[in-house]
Amino acid sequence: MSDAVRSVLAFDYGLRQIGVAVGNTLLGTTSALPILRARDGVPDWSAVQALVTEWRPDLLVVGEPLNMDDSESELARRAQRFARQLHGRLGLPVEMADERLSSREAKAQAREQGHRGDYQRAPVDSLAAEIILRTWLSQQG
Template sequence: MAFDFGLRQIGVATGNTLLGTTQTLPILRAREGIPDWEAVDRLVAEWLPDLLVVGEPLNMDGSSSELSARANKFARRLHGRLGLKVEMVDERLSSFEAKQISRQQGHRGDYNRDPIDSLAAELILQTWLGQQV
């Protein structure tokens, strides 16, 4: 299961390592990067992931950002609450790519009304899957 961390919403996707498939899940609302932990617990109970992947929003030069520090804190909280292994994945350009894909599928560009965070989480998960080969 993968998460695209954000301060107001967190995209979620799940996948299957054997089949190499991924799919988006509903976005989690967040306040200052803190999700409704009960909603996270319900997702994990439903999908029973073996591993959690969190996108790390690095700067283009590979350096850490304030948001990457918060994403790492979110990852530590996931591990502490759920006891599952958590891996960070470089997510540079995942939101940009998600916007391009969504536009090709007819998205009108109003990302507040029709967010793409779970598509970004799916791309993060696909990146992780590609690194496992």
């Protein structure tokens, strides 16, 4: 990671919604942001642009949902495509990050905080994005 990278936006890619989190590499802090709705994996690109304009990230991180045996899933291929689209549309560097078990961890954390298990009504995708970002930050340096 370059010393110039200070602000990072992370995405937990999904077909119906995309979790988002922001982090700061100097402080090591992360925060979940509101999810982005998606239709068959395609977000509202103007909403993505608004996030980038607001947070001014130096880098984007996209969770890569690999299978437990390290093979690529169809969703991993779609997440990689989403990452290429982010780079192409926004001109920012994008890194992929292994996100195995991040959704499971997000659900466990949410349950500990009183979540009732209705993940459609109260999604945890942005919490998963925050976990992806925390993991990525811990692997830097």
